[in-house]
Amino acid sequence: MSFGVFITCIALATAALIFAVVPLIIGKLKKKRATRPVEYYPPRGYSPIDVLQKYYGKRADAHDLFNPIMLYWAECGYITIEEDCKRGLKLTRIKNPEFSKKRDYGDAVELDNFKLERELFDELFGPNDVFYTLAAPSSYDGVYDTFMRGATNGAKSVSSPERNPVSKKLHIATCVAAEAVLILITALVAANTGSFIMAAMLFPIIGTVACKFAVPAISAENRMFKPFMILFFAVWSGAPCIAVLANVPADAAIVLAYAVATAFLTMTVLSPRIDIRAESDLEIYGRIDSFKRFLVEAELDKLETLVEDDPDYFYNILPYCYVLKITEKMKPKFDRIDMDGPSWYLGDLRDTLMF
Numbered sequence: 001m002s003f004g005v006f007i008t009c010i011a012l013a014t015a016a017l018i019f020a021v022v023p024l025i026i027g028k029l030k031k032k033r034a035t036r037p038v039e040y041y042p043p044r045g046y047s048p049i050d051v052l053q054k055y056y057g058k059r060a061d062a063h064d065l066f067n068p069i070m071l072y073w074a075e076c077g078y079i080t081i082e083e084d085c086k087r088g089l090k091l092t093r094i095k096n097p098e099f100s101k102k103r104d105y106g107d108a109v110e111l112d113n114f115k116l117e118r119e120l121f122d123e124l125f126g127p128n129d130v131f132y133t134l135a136a137p138s139s140y141d142g143v144y145d146t147f148m149r150g151a152t153n154g155a156k157s158v159s160s161p162e163r164n165p166v167s168k169k170l171h172i173a174t175c176v177a178a179e180a181v182l183i184l185i186t187a188l189v190a191a192n193t194g195s196f197i198m199a200a201m202l203f204p205i206i207g208t209v210a211c212k213f214a215v216p217a218i219s220a221e222n223r224m225f226k227p228f229m230i231l232f233f234a235v236w237s238g239a240p241c242i243a244v245l246a247n248v249p250a251d252a253a254i255v256l257a258y259a260v261a262t263a264f265l266t267m268t269v270l271s272p273r274i275d276i277r278a279e280s281d282l283e284i285y286g287r288i289d290s291f292k293r294f295l296v297e298a299e300l301d302k303l304e305t306l307v308e309d310d311p312d313y314f315y316n317i318l319p320y321c322y323v324l325k326i327t328e329k330m331k332p333k334f335d336r337i338d339m340d341g342p343s344w345y346l347g348d349l350r351d352t353l354m355f
Helices: 003-033 048-059 066-075 108-125 139-159 165-193 196-221 225-246 250-273 279-297 300-309 313-323 327-334 349-354
Strands: 079-084 088-093 130-132
Touching (some): 003 165, 003 250, 048 250, 165 250, 196 225, 196 250, 279 313, 279 327
C-alpha cells in the first residue's frame, strides 16, 4: 500500500471524526453564552421534570425523579409527608395536581409533562389517599418505569427536529459523512492492494449502519431484543472485518481498523450527542444554569436574607437541588440557617430527605 494512500485514508477518517466533534463544541459554546444574570428561583411554574429536561436535554436521567416530584407535590399543597418506621414515608393526598398556566415560556412539552406527572399521581394513590414508599405494590415498578421513559423521551425532544432542525440536520450529516468516508477508504485500499477479500468489508460497513439505525428502531418496540441484536451485528460484521485485517498488509489493516472505529464512534457515540438548541430553549437553559450557579456560589448571608424574606425558600428550591445534583454542596450552607419545618412534613426533613 502506497504511503500517499495511507496518509489520505487516515486524513479522511480523521476529518469525518472532527466533523462530528465540531457541532458538539458549538452546542456547548452556545450554552455557555446563554448564561443570564443571577436567578434566585427556577423558571416560574416549572416542575422538576421541566427543569430536568430543559437543563440536561438528551443527557437527562429520570431515574432519581421520585424524591424531587414528591417534594414538589408537597410544596404545592397536593400531599403531606410523614415518617413511618416500618413503611418508609407516608404520602397522604390532599388534592389532585393542577396545571400551572403561569409559566415562563410554557409550551406543549410542559403540558405533556403535567399529564405524565398527573398519571403517576393517580397511579400512586388510585382509589386511596395514602401511599407508603416502602410498602408499594409490585405494580408500582412498572408504573414508575413508564413515568421515567416518558420523562426521558420528553428530554430528548429538546433537540428534536420539530423544535430544532439544526441538530437533526447535523446529526444526519455526520452519520452520512462517516459512512461515506468508510466506503471511500475501503474502495481506496481495495484498489491499492488488489485483494479480493476486501469485498468482506461490506459486512462491517453495513454493520455500522445497523448498530446506528436498525438496533435502536427494533429495540424501541421490544427492548429484550437489543442485547441479542448488538451481539449479532458485532459477530456478523466483526468476523469478516478480522478476516480482512488478517489478510492485508499491516498498513492497510491499520487504515481499515481506524476507519471502522471512527465510523462507529461517530455514528453511535458522537452524533447522538449533538445538542444545538433553539433560542427559546437556550434562554431557559441559561436561567436554570444561573440559578444553579447562584446556589452553589452564594454566600451564607445572602441565603439567610432570602430565607428571612421567604420562610419557604429552602423548601421551594429543594426539589430542584435534587434535579441539579447539588444537595451535597448545599448541605453545609443550609445546616447553618435556622428554619422551621414545613407544615406538610412530619419528621426531620433535612436529615431524612435532603442528605
